[in-house]
Amino acid sequence: MSNNQFWRLSYDTGLTDLDPKEWEISYVDAIRETFERFPDNLAFAFMGAKVKLKELDQYANRFANMLIAHGLKKGDVVGINLPNIPEYLIAWLGTLKAGCVASGVSPLLSTEEMEHQLKDSAARCLVTLDAIFAGRLVHIAEKLDELKLVIAANVGDFMPRVKRGLGKLLKKIPQGKVTDLTGKYVLHFKEIISPKKYPSDPPRVKVTPDDLAYLQYTGGTTGLPKGAMISHRNSVANLFMAQKWGEWKKGVGVALSGFPFFHLAGTFFAANAVYLGWPQILIPNPRDTKHICKEIKKYKPTHLINVPSLYQMLIANPLFKKLNHSRLQDCVSGAAPFPEESQLELESIVGKGKLLEVYGMTETSPITTMNPVKGKRKRGSVGLPIINTDIILVDPVTGEKVPPGEPGEICVKGPQVMVGYYKKPEETKNVIDENGYLHTGDIAIQDEEGYLRLVDRSKDMLIVSGFKVFSRKVEDILSQHPAIESSALVGIPDPKRLGSEIVKAYIMLAPGYDEGKDEEIIKKDILKMASRKLAPYEVPKIIEFRQELPLTSVGKIDKKLLRAEARS
Numbered sequence: 001m002s003n004n005q006f007w008r009l010s011y012d013t014g015l016t017d018l019d020p021k022e023w024e025i026s027y028v029d030a031i032r033e034t035f036e037r038f039p040d041n042l043a044f045a046f047m048g049a050k051v052k053l054k055e056l057d058q059y060a061n062r063f064a065n066m067l068i069a070h071g072l073k074k075g076d077v078v079g080i081n082l083p084n085i086p087e088y089l090i091a092w093l094g095t096l097k098a099g100c101v102a103s104g105v106s107p108l109l110s111t112e113e114m115e116h117q118l119k120d121s122a123a124r125c126l127v128t129l130d131a132i133f134a135g136r137l138v139h140i141a142e143k144l145d146e147l148k149l150v151i152a153a154n155v156g157d158f159m160p161r162v163k164r165g166l167g168k169l170l171k172k173i174p175q176g177k178v179t180d181l182t183g184k185y186v187l188h189f190k191e192i193i194s195p196k197k198y199p200s201d202p203p204r205v206k207v208t209p210d211d212l213a214y215l216q217y218t219g220g221t222t223g224l225p226k227g228a229m230i231s232h233r234n235s236v237a238n239l240f241m242a243q244k245w246g247e248w249k250k251g252v253g254v255a256l257s258g259f260p261f262f263h264l265a266g267t268f269f270a271a272n273a274v275y276l277g278w279p280q281i282l283i284p285n286p287r288d289t290k291h292i293c294k295e296i297k298k299y300k301p302t303h304l305i306n307v308p309s310l311y312q313m314l315i316a317n318p319l320f321k322k323l324n325h326s327r328l329q330d331c332v333s334g335a336a337p338f339p340e341e342s343q344l345e346l347e348s349i350v351g352k353g354k355l356l357e358v359y360g361m362t363e364t365s366p367i368t369t370m371n372p373v374k375g376k377r378k379r380g381s382v383g384l385p386i387i388n389t390d391i392i393l394v395d396p397v398t399g400e401k402v403p404p405g406e407p408g409e410i411c412v413k414g415p416q417v418m419v420g421y422y423k424k425p426e427e428t429k430n431v432i433d434e435n436g437y438l439h440t441g442d443i444a445i446q447d448e449e450g451y452l453r454l455v456d457r458s459k460d461m462l463i464v465s466g467f468k469v470f471s472r473k474v475e476d477i478l479s480q481h482p483a484i485e486s487s488a489l490v491g492i493p494d495p496k497r498l499g500s501e502i503v504k505a506y507i508m509l510a511p512g513y514d515e516g517k518d519e520e521i522i523k524k525d526i527l528k529m530a531s532r533k534l535a536p537y538e539v540p541k542i543i544e545f546r547q548e549l550p551l552t553s554v555g556k557i558d559k560k561l562l563r564a565e566a567r568s
Contacts, residue, residue: 007384007450012374017388018244023237023415026207027271028097030236034277038251042279045299046086049158053277056089062198063094064205067125069198070149070185074099074205077121077215080262081105081114081128083284087153087189088261089270091127096213096232099205100125103215103227104262106553107132113225115140118147121215121227121422125149127189134176141181152178153189155284209233215422216264218362227422228362230264237388237415238365239272245370245386246330246356253278253329256295257305258286263554264362265335269305278303286310286555293319300327307555308338315345325350330373334358336556337454337472339479340380357382359454363431363438365416369452381451382444389414392437393446396458407445407455407470411437443470460559462491462501464537469503471559474540477533478505481526485510488549489540490563504566505540508549519545 039054051059067078078095080102082088095102103121105114107129114136118126123146128137130152137150156164156173167173180186191197214230242248255273257280259266273280281295286306292314296304306314311333314320331346331354338357347355356373359382360366368391371383385391393408394401402408417438420428431439443461444452455470462469471489478487485508491501507526514522523543530539550558 010384010449012372022240023233024209026232027236028207031275038277041277044280044282046158046282048160058200059090059193060093060097061200061202062193063090064098064203065198066192067098068203072124076124077101077103079103079105079123079126084261084282085284086158098203099207101212101215106262108553111136117217118144122146127151130154130178131174131176133178149185151187151189157190216362229419229422230365231419234365234416238367241386241388242367247373251277254301255303256281256301258283258310264366289313289317296323302329305332307335308333309555311346312342321349330356332356335554343379363418364412368412378451381453384450407443410440410442410444413437465500467537469538474538481529483509483513483522488557488562490566492566503540504542506544506546506562508546
């Protein structure tokens with residue numbers, strides 16, 4: 001650890017590092033006490049269905065015993081290709097109990113992307129929706145030699161009978177035909193959790209802190225996704241660090257998260273809730289803000305966990321503004337920049353000081369920084385390095401430490417840093433240096449109190465005539481114009497200047513703003529404002545209006561796609 005962790009002076013009073021011995025335990029062993037202490041606590045609620053912790057434990061045990069009965073062993077990978085439905089939690093926990101490795105597979109992946117991830121991970125089992133089974137898996141199954149077991153679920157299986165029947169009748173619940181697959185054993189999920197087929201007792205598998213818990217694929221901004229290996233030690237350490245920081249106590253919270261479980265942030269908050277004995281309100285479709293508002297009204301969550309784009313969608317729904325948010329303690333936000341104007345609007349609805357911005361990445365299990373719970377929260381800042389964590393900021397080009405107040409790449413050292421990239425030792429060496437620091441690719445400025453403000457991804461940083469242009473800064477300025485709902489900045493190689501780029505802005509206009517207005521006049525007005533607030537080299541040279549901006553599976557603007565489009 002660095003001897004100059006000056007940011008600790010900004011910590012909440014009494015906050016100190018945990019003893020590393022605390023995470024010399026697997027997640028499976030860590031949660032045992034919760035199930036024994038709170039068996040009748042609600043584990044999750046889903047579309048009218050409710051499941052207690054003791055029931056979740058039994059379901060997960062049956063799933064684990066099913067894996068073992070079908071020949072899966074410690075270290076085998078189980079792909080979980082589901083939205084946020086009960087089957088995801090059961091499969092995730094059962095996978096860990098069997099000593100296997102959970103690998104989230106986004107239901108939004110194309111057939112080719114799904115094939116790549118399952119092949120690269122050598123997944124032995126896949127849990128998927130019947131609709132994906134019929135629509136995608138059947139086309140690639142024969143190419144997946146390692147895959148031996150497939151389990152199909154339906155979105156409506158846990159719903160109350162009337163709601164399930166109505167949903168299928170109105171075709172609101174996707175369905176697909178489940179058929180035999182050559183060389184693979186196919187099961188229906190509802191068969192597995194029935195007490196008739198597999199035992200409810202815990203499997204006789206010893207899971208250790210060194211065993212892998214997750215093989216989580218991270219797309220990055222270029223190239224094929226890589227599998228980040230997260231051990232039980234990595235995961236448990238990060239859980240305990242965040243819990244102490246957030247003062248999260250067992251049995252006294254209710255969580256509602258729109259983060260997909262197939263993203264490590266979603267899994268992380270779900271794992272926290274199970275460990276803490278907090279009920280989780282499952283949200284299968286995070287874009288259905290009307291349903292989210294109904295669930296908030298019914299269950300009165302103490303903690304909301306979402307990406308900024310979902311908070312912005314909630315803000316736009318009048319129902320959200322009418323809700324009683326007095327029980328709400330924190331609105332945790334991460335995974336993408338949160339425009340300051342939207343932050344102010346959110347806190348005007350839920351209460352001042354309730355927004356808690358955090359920062360992390362798949363490779364750090366995932367949390368690295370958080371704003372203080374009791375102390376000063378700086379709007380637009382992702383907070384301070386959490387306990388047991390060290391950071392340094394370096395120049396992304398030279399690798400040298402940058403002076404205070406200057407932008408530099410965040411490098412992280414701590415027990416939450418991944419084991420490495422699966423089957424990619426050279427890629428691992430490229431991001432984890434000889435001193436154990438993970439080079440994140442994220443550029444930030446750290447102020448005199450230790451608070452970090454992200455300014456860009458290193459790959460999103462533009463170079464214009466030798467000057468660095470931070471896309472996030474420009475996007476924040478553009479968001480101040482009333483015409484702009486959201487924007488994304490990309491660089492196009494400048495044909496007249498080798499090594500220089502042209503700044504292009506993709507802009508989604510605010511609803512109704514362009515009615516009866518000339519687009520060229522709107523562009524000129526935007527550029528006029530930008531010219532007042534930005535350096536000449538930062539001002540976009542090209543503006544393109546879009547009806548909508550493409551999003552990744554977790555709600556981030558997909559700059560990789562926009563960059564490819566702009567440069568094609």
